[in-house]
Amino acid sequence: MSAQQRLNASPSPARRRKSWRLGRNSVIALPYGWLLLFFILPFAFVLKISLAEADMAIPPYTALVEWLDETTLTIQLTFSKYQLLLEDGLYLSAYLNSLKIAAISTIFCLLIGFPIALFIVSRPAHARFFWLAMVMLPFWTSMLLRVYAWIGILQSNGLLNTFLMNAGIINQPLVLLHTDLAVYLGIVYSYLPFMVLPLYAALEKLDPALLEASADLGARPAVSFFTVTLPLAVPGIIAGCLLVFVPAVGEFVIPALLGAPDTLMIGRVLWDEFFANRDWPMASAVAIVMLIVLVAPVMLVRARETATRDEA
Amino acid sequence: MEHRSAGAGPGGSAAEPFVRIEVITKRFGATVAVNRIDLDIQRSELFCLLGGSGSGKSTLLRMLAGFEQPSEGRILIDGQDMTGVPAYERPVNMMFQSYALFPHMSVSDNVAYGLRRGGVARAEIRKRVADMLDIVKMGDYAQRKPHQLSGGQRQRVALARALVKQPKLLLLDEPLGALDKKLREETQFELMKIQSQLGTTFIVVTHDQDEAMTLASRMGVMQDGRLVQVGGPRDLYEFPVNRFVARFIGAVNLFEAVLIEDEPGHARLRCAETGGVFHVSHGVSGTLGQTMHLALRPEKINLIRDKPDGEENVAPGVIDEIAYLGNLSVYQVRLDTGRLIHVTLPNLDRHEGEAFEAGNRVFCSWGPASAVVLPA
Numbered sequence A: 001m002s003a004q005q006r007l008n009a010s011p012s013p014a015r016r017r018k019s020w021r022l023g024r025n026s027v028i029a030l031p032y033g034w035l036l037l038f039f040i041l042p043f044a045f046v047l048k049i050s051l052a053e054a055d056m057a058i059p060p061y062t063a064l065v066e067w068l069d070e071t072t073l074t075i076q077l078t079f080s081k082y083q084l085l086l087e088d089g090l091y092l093s094a095y096l097n098s099l100k101i102a103a104i105s106t107i108f109c110l111l112i113g114f115p116i117a118l119f120i121v122s123r124p125a126h127a128r129f130f131w132l133a134m135v136m137l138p139f140w141t142s143m144l145l146r147v148y149a150w151i152g153i154l155q156s157n158g159l160l161n162t163f164l165m166n167a168g169i170i171n172q173p174l175v176l177l178h179t180d181l182a183v184y185l186g187i188v189y190s191y192l193p194f195m196v197l198p199l200y201a202a203l204e205k206l207d208p209a210l211l212e213a214s215a216d217l218g219a220r221p222a223v224s225f226f227t228v229t230l231p232l233a234v235p236g237i238i239a240g241c242l243l244v245f246v247p248a249v250g251e252f253v254i255p256a257l258l259g260a261p262d263t264l265m266i267g268r269v270l271w272d273e274f275f276a277n278r279d280w281p282m283a284s285a286v287a288i289v290m291l292i293v294l295v296a297p298v299m300l301v302r303a304r305e306t307a308t309r310d311e312a
Numbered sequence B: 001m002e003h004r005s006a007g008a009g010p011g012g013s014a015a016e017p018f019v020r021i022e023v024i025t026k027r028f029g030a031t032v033a034v035n036r037i038d039l040d041i042q043r044s045e046l047f048c049l050l051g052g053s054g055s056g057k058s059t060l061l062r063m064l065a066g067f068e069q070p071s072e073g074r075i076l077i078d079g080q081d082m083t084g085v086p087a088y089e090r091p092v093n094m095m096f097q098s099y100a101l102f103p104h105m106s107v108s109d110n111v112a113y114g115l116r117r118g119g120v121a122r123a124e125i126r127k128r129v130a131d132m133l134d135i136v137k138m139g140d141y142a143q144r145k146p147h148q149l150s151g152g153q154r155q156r157v158a159l160a161r162a163l164v165k166q167p168k169l170l171l172l173d174e175p176l177g178a179l180d181k182k183l184r185e186e187t188q189f190e191l192m193k194i195q196s197q198l199g200t201t202f203i204v205v206t207h208d209q210d211e212a213m214t215l216a217s218r219m220g221v222m223q224d225g226r227l228v229q230v231g232g233p234r235d236l237y238e239f240p241v242n243r244f245v246a247r248f249i250g251a252v253n254l255f256e257a258v259l260i261e262d263e264p265g266h267a268r269l270r271c272a273e274t275g276g277v278f279h280v281s282h283g284v285s286g287t288l289g290q291t292m293h294l295a296l297r298p299e300k301i302n303l304i305r306d307k308p309d310g311e312e313n314v315a316p317g318v319i320d321e322i323a324y325l326g327n328l329s330v331y332q333v334r335l336d337t338g339r340l341i342h343v344t345l346p347n348l349d350r351h352e353g354e355a356f357e358a359g360n361r362v363f364c365s366w367g368p369a370s371a372v373v374l375p376a
Helices: A002-009 A013-048 A080-087 A091-124 A126-139 A143-154 A159-168 A180-204 A208-216 A222-232 A234-249 A253-258 A266-276 A280-311 B057-065 B107-117 B122-135 B151-163 B181-198 B208-216 B233-238 B244-246
Strands: A065-067 A073-075 B017-027 B031-041 B046-052 B070-078 B094-095 B169-173 B199-207 B218-222 B227-233 B253-262 B267-271 B277-278 B291-296 B300-305 B312-324 B328-337 B342-348 B361-365 B372-373
Touching: A013 A280, A065 B233, A080 A091, A080 A280, A091 A126, A091 A180, A091 A234, A091 A266, A091 A280, A091 B227, A126 A180, A143 A180, A143 A253, A180 A234, A180 A253, A208 A222, A208 B094, A222 A234, A234 A280, A253 A266, A266 A280, A266 B031, B017 B057, B017 B181, B031 B057, B031 B227, B046 B057, B046 B208, B057 B094, B057 B169, B057 B181, B057 B199, B070 B107, B070 B361, B094 B151, B107 B122, B107 B151, B122 B151, B151 B169, B151 B181, B199 B208, B208 B277, B218 B233, B218 B244, B244 B253, B244 B291, B244 B372, B267 B291, B300 B342, B312 B342, B328 B361
Parallel strands: B046 B199, B046 B218, B094 B169, B169 B199
Antiparallel strands: A065 A073, B017 B031, B017 B070, B218 B227, B253 B267, B253 B291, B267 B277, B291 B372, B300 B361, B312 B328, B312 B361, B328 B342
């Protein structure tokens, strides 16, 4: 009976293994399919457009591949947009300014977000959800609305100036709106939760016994922070900084609404190329270069992480 | 700060205890974790705090380390009042139950951590770390990270880290809990060796009575935040003050019995559970007719086939089950009264020969000095 069962069962494991492998492969294929459909293909389109020339047509760019006659197929790749990107100082300074604003905003997010994350972690477990919800709550309203609210706060007859003047601290309203300061305020405010959440996740994993051990070995709280808390929060710091820095570089809404007309950020340049100049190839080239500028540091960080993990 | 009188500087006199725990109480909200504990620990002593989970032993240890402040009372270490002294300024190091090794530092950086905080010169740090790692036999692993070590190796690194600052007092929280039996036994003896080598005062918290018995020169049993009994391993085993201590340390048969005779040199108690009379060779402070408790250790009972002379300190029964443990066997004997008792006998003979078997009719007998009368 059992022998027969075994005999009957013998071809089935192979078949089962095969179907299992199929199932596993299709599960793995899912994210790749997603990536292909929503990242690689659109990227290819944008890359294609960036190598074309602007044209008064619909769509407003030339085709890359054309039949010259019955037998000749020509492929025309135009790199002039990239050349222009490098030669025209406007683009370069827009890139640099975007990187500068994003970097400074990221640092401020980190400086503000770290104490917030530490505070939440220091709460008893049942109270943490409340404080996390406090951080997340602004997310539940539209970002556009929140940025508009900042206009109400910062403008000459806005909340802040009215308050400061009524309190007798200033006589003249401060010029706050349409300045770089307003852009920093807007970005730091909008992206702070992206910094707090990964920091919280990293600090929450920190064993409190490590800080006790550090104190036990003679470290004052400040020393423990720099020798234990901070190094162990590095993964959270990296994740939080990337989550803030990357979207901040391409930010369009905040500088458009809060920034000065001369606040040059690459997101605005992109918008202008696309909608004002209707130069799709130029806009595409700007987008491609921005992507490269952003992906390169991420790849570097990943490579470093993998290297340290292998070394460990 | 108070001025010391001459001669009573740090170090103190021989009579002065090294650690003085003065009637301390610790409350967490409404719960009393530590209840009016008063305890002195001498220099170079290896003291074990023994108790179940929630007995308050870890809270007491954490108050010594400075992680918790007592709600009442105070702690003196080497004559110095520790009230308000933060953990990082106490002359105390602790070995944590989880070891709490810094995961981002190598073994040698972990061990050097305390010395670096103390402003010790670099060359000196390197030398002391190397020496300490040699003592715990971890010299070859100095550059490893904690996650690359086995449980036993981590434990030795944690010990090295706690000892390298040469603290006056070393606190160990369940130091050997995570180790397997064989490694635990080896490490116990290693700990004792290191303790006698360095002369440090050790306070060890454990729930494992074997560990406490092996390590401690003196131990204290805690129950519900109170220190129930303090004494040497022999005191606690042979003269427990109550049923809790008797049960907590070692195996025991507990009986209820009524006092029927009480003389200075001996006492007799009638026990319904054994169906006989206990004759004990010590006087009991009680009134006749009072119900008392008797503790009788399994190894102090003998099994014999023939009815012994005399009616006292004997109980007939049938062997229910036998557990062979190698060095000894544990017999479960069903007394004629229905009560089940445990008896352990050494396996002196390698051959089965005369050995008892389940179902054998036997008489359990013990001497007058075997049973101990407990007041509670």
